[in-house]
Amino acid sequence: MNILVGISKTPETTAKIEFSEDGKSFKSEGVNYIMNPYDEWYALVRAIELKEVHGGEVTVINVGTISNETVIRKALAIGADKAVRINKETSSSWDTASQIAAYAKEHSYDIILIGKETIDYNGGEVGGMLAEHLGVSFISFASKLEFDGSVFTVEKDIEGGVEVVELNGPFVLSAAKGLAEQRIPNMRGIMMAKRKPLEVIEPISDEGFVTISQFTKPAEKVGIKMVDPDQMDELVRMLSEESKVI
Amino acid sequence: MILVFIEHQSSQYKKATLETLTYARKVANMTGKECVAVVLGANTNVAELGKYGADKVIHVTNEQLNSFDDKLYTQAIGEIATKQRASFIILTNSSIGKHLAGRLSVRLKAGCVSAVNKLPQIADSVKVQRGVFSGKAIAEYEIKSDLVIISIMSNSIPVEESEGKGVIETINLELPPNVIIIKQIKKVEGEIPLPEAELVVSAGRGMKGPENWGIIDELADVLGATTACSRPVADSGWRPHHEHVGQTGIAIRPNLYIAIGISGAIQHLAGVNNSKVIVVINKDPEAPFFKAADYGICADLFEVVPRLTEALKKFKNSN
Numbered sequence: 027m028n029i030l031v032g033i034s035k036t037p038e039t040t041a042k043i044e045f046s047e048d049g050k051s052f053k054s055e056g057v058n059y060i061m062n063p064y065d066e067w068y069a070l071v072r073a074i075e076l077k078e079v080h081g082g083e084v085t086v087i088n089v090g091t092i093s094n095e096t097v098i099r100k101a102l103a104i105g106a107d108k109a110v111r112i113n114k115e116t117s118s119s120w121d122t123a124s125q126i127a128a129y130a131k132e133h134s135y136d137i138i139l140i141g142k143e144t145i146d147y148n149g150g151e152v153g154g155m156l157a158e159h160l161g162v163s164f165i166s167f168a169s170k171l172e173f174d175g176s177v178f179t180v181e182k183d184i185e186g187g188v189e190v191v192e193l194n195g196p197f198v199l200s201a202a203k204g205l206a207e208q209r210i211p212n213m214r215g216i217m218m219a220k221r222k223p224l225e226v227i228e229p230i231s232d233e234g235f236v237t238i239s240q241f242t243k244p245a246e247k248v249g250i251k252m253v254d255p256d257q258m259d260e261l262v263r264m265l266s267e268e269s270k271v272i
Numbered sequence: 273m274i275l276v277f278i279e280h281q282s283s284q285y286k287k288a289t290l291e292t293l294t295y296a297r298k299v300a301n302m303t304g305k306e307c308v309a310v311v312l313g314a315n316t317n318v319a320e321l322g323k324y325g326a327d328k329v330i331h332v333t334n335e336q337l338n339s340f341d342d343k344l345y346t347q348a349i350g351e352i353a354t355k356q357r358a359s360f361i362i363l364t365n366s367s368i369g370k371h372l373a374g375r376l377s378v379r380l381k382a383g384c385v386s387a388v389n390k391l392p393q394i395a396d397s398v399k400v401q402r403g404v405f406s407g408k409a410i411a412e413y414e415i416k417s418d419l420v421i422i423s424i425m426s427n428s429i430p431v432e433e434s435e436g437k438g439v440i441e442t443i444n445l446e447l448p449p450n451v452i453i454i455k456q457i458k459k460v461e462g463e464i465p466l467p468e469a470e471l472v473v474s475a476g477r478g479m480k481g482p483e484n485w486g487i488i489d490e491l492a493d494v495l496g497a498t499t500a501c502s503r504p505v506a507d508s509g510w511r512p513h514h515e516h517v518g519q520t521g522i523a524i525r526p527n528l529y530i531a532i533g534i535s536g537a538i539q540h541l542a543g544v545n546n547s548k549v550i551v552v553i554n555k556d557p558e559a560p561f562f563k564a565a566d567y568g569i570c571a572d573l574f575e576v577v578p579r580l581t582e583a584l585k586k587f588k589n590s591n
Contacts (some may be wrong), residue, residue: 039519039539043408063520120383123374145519147404147411149386154374157342163451164342166370169513179455183514184367185286186465190456203506203513203520235383235417239399242410244545250552250562255571258583261551264567266587269549271528272471272495 027082027173029073030133031106032126032140032152034062035090035097039145045241052241061097064141066104067208068201072171073139074105075206080173082136083107089116089125095224102219103211109224119151120234126152127159128230135196137178142167142200150200157198165197169204273306274299275358276326277349279368283317288426288468290324292364295391295424297325297434299360302394307436308356312348313337322438324431331442341452342371348445350379358419365423366467373423383415389428389525389546392420406519406542426468427525464498466517471497472526474517474544475505478533478554478573482510487577488532494584500524502534518543533573536561553577 037043038060044053060066073084086101087110088094098109112125130138138160143150150166157164169188170181178195181188183202211219253261265272276296279289293309300307309326311318318329332348349372353361361376363369365387377384385400393399398420404411466472473492479485492499499515506516517524519539529547533554534540541564544550552565555572562568569576 037405039406039542043405045409119374120377123378145406148402148406148523150370151374151377151384151386154342154371154376155378156374158346158375158378162343164371164375165452167367182367184457185288185467186463187457187459187514189454190458192453192455193451203516236385236413236415238411239414240412241404242412244403244407244410247550247564247566250565250568252568252570255569255576255579258576258579259586261567261569261580262583262587265528265549265551269528269566271549272584272587 027076027080027136028134029077029082029084030130030135030138031065031070031073031084031086031101032138032156033065033070033086033088033097033101034141034144035059035088035094036062036144036146039063043243049241059097061100062141062144064143064145064201066101068203068205069139069141070101070104070106071206071209072201074209076171076173080175085110087112087126087129089114089122089229091115098224099219100211102222102224103215104209105215106222108222111224111226112229113226114229118234118236119147119149120155120236121232123152123155123159124232124234125229127156129227130156130160137195138198140198140200142202153198153200160196160198163193163197164199165191165193166200167202168199169202171199171205273308273356273358274303274360274362275349275353275356276307276309276362277364277372278309278311278321279364279366280311280315280317283315285320286468287431288364288366290431291426291429292362292424293321293324293326294432295429296360296362297432297436298391298429299362300325300327302391303359305359310349310352312345313339318440319438322436323433325434325436326438327436329438329440331440332445333442334444334447336447336450339450339454340368341450342375343451344447346372346375346379347447350376351445353380353419361419361421363421363423365425369423373421377421380419380421381417382419382421383417384421385413385415386423387425388422389425391429392422403523403546407523407545408542425525427470427527460514466498466500466515466522466524469498469524470527471495472500472524472528472547473497473530473532474500474502474534475532476502476534477504479505479510484574485511487574487581491530491577491581491584494581494588497528497530502540531561531565532577534561535559536564
């Protein structure tokens with residue numbers, strides 16, 4: 027089974043989020059970057075597990091500049107067979123999807139996996155866009171993916187439950203928690219990753235229609251009211267009369 | 273026209289769907305355009321949509337649309353949008369909306385922004401906003417295409433009834449067969465799903481073990497709240513993973529979030545700090561969650577939570 031896994035680079039989960047004074051750009055100085063957790067923990071690991079059972083190859087693809095290669099090498103260390111980097115700083119979900127689609131159209135994959143969203147822009151838009159470019163189905167928020175040799179069975183998170191669906195490949199799937207267990211690369215994997223192929227290709231030109239015009243920080247809380255543990259009636263009164271939430 | 277896609281379950285509409293319709297009605301008023309609701313698959317209750325502001329309801333009754341198939345739904349909505357020259361397609365930021373937003377965007381060559389949480393600013397271009405960096409910041413997006421596709425985050429706008437003519441047009445489209453077969457739907461019964469919940473009671477490692485969750489369930493019952501938990505609790509299997517809120521779980525924005533025995537790590541705060549009111553119960557005065565809270569109680573949760581439940585019972589009985 028040949029699987030393509032889209033991976034992104036995101037600020038680590040504890041990173042301090044700051045913007046330039048005019049609010050036009052994210053301040054990346056001093057920020058540590060990681061592989062987007064949904065891509066790494068779930069999409070990539072499940073792809074590797076399927077390959078281990080059914081054979082084939084796992085290719086990771088990233089849209090980004092040379093600074094992304096640390097994250098790409100980590101994916102290879104975890105167990106991907108080869109990597110492709112499309113050489114540009116992505117400008118939007120549209121851009122990312124178009125770049126990956128242009129590459130995927132030239133190759134043949136049984137399935138394409140990505141994380142359900144990146145933890146920086148939280149759009150979750152790339153999967154649907156990619157699927158439409160390729161004319162295949164899209165399954166979002168998958169928490170289980172099985173293959174019996176001919177048909178795929180997927181469990182996906184829906185509001186208040188899960189839906190179990192069956193379909194044939196190829197399709198695009200976005201990975202949610204539960205799809206796999208995080209794998210930590212071992213020393214052998216790290217050594218092998220250095221010798222695995224990492225192809226760099228030039229981007230196509232397709233910028234889309236959406237730009238971020240302004241970043242702001244949410245308003246700070248004005249100050250906490252401490253409530254005496256013996257005064258729960260008072261808390262209930264404030265929730266009802268002052269905050270009007272109950 | 274303003275096209276609003278209406279999700280339905282057995283001819284019923286969830287609050288989040290009616291919020292999306294209310295949003296579309298307001299965009300229609302802002303632009304002086306018609307608000308057209310699109311309903312796919314069997315539904316006996318399309319007339320109700322006029323009550324929430326739909327001028328017209330286009331009901332597509334092909335049998336293939338009775339269950340969700342993202343390619344078919346995209347084709348159906350895409351055809352109607354093109355034929356009727358939609359200037360907005362408004363979706364709900366739900367599981368279904370997540371499937372459709374990106375697809376429609378590519379199919380119709382239109383800019384798309386998901387999880388929008390405020391009404392747009394409409395001038396030469398359209399500006400909308402949504403939370404980014406898992407709730408740690410807000411981004412304003414500018415969309416420059418003639419057609420704008422957005423999905424609306426639940427609890428962003430209250431449902432309003434308004435006058436729409438609600439003229440129903442029933443049509444059939446030429447569509448290929450389904451490719452996705454739904455085998456089973458497993459629902460958690462009797463609870464409002466977390467992303468839609470207005471009241472949430474959430475607990476963390478301070479609970480010491482899954483056997484102690486009775487007091488959380490009782491508090492949630494009295495309030496009519498949905499239960500949630502922190503990541504360590506979901507990871508150790510004390511609670512199911514669909515209850516996990518935070519940066520790598522679900523991001524929510526309820527009216528009231530009660531955090532019990534959760535320290536408030538930055539990753540957890542990211543998923544909940546858009547809640548309108550936050551109550552924190554923790555015995556550690558240094559817990560970072562207190563900095564993000566509106567009300568704090570610094571005490572042993574095993575003593576305070578039952579007291580709060582009692583106080584709420586009294587309040588409910590007197591009202």
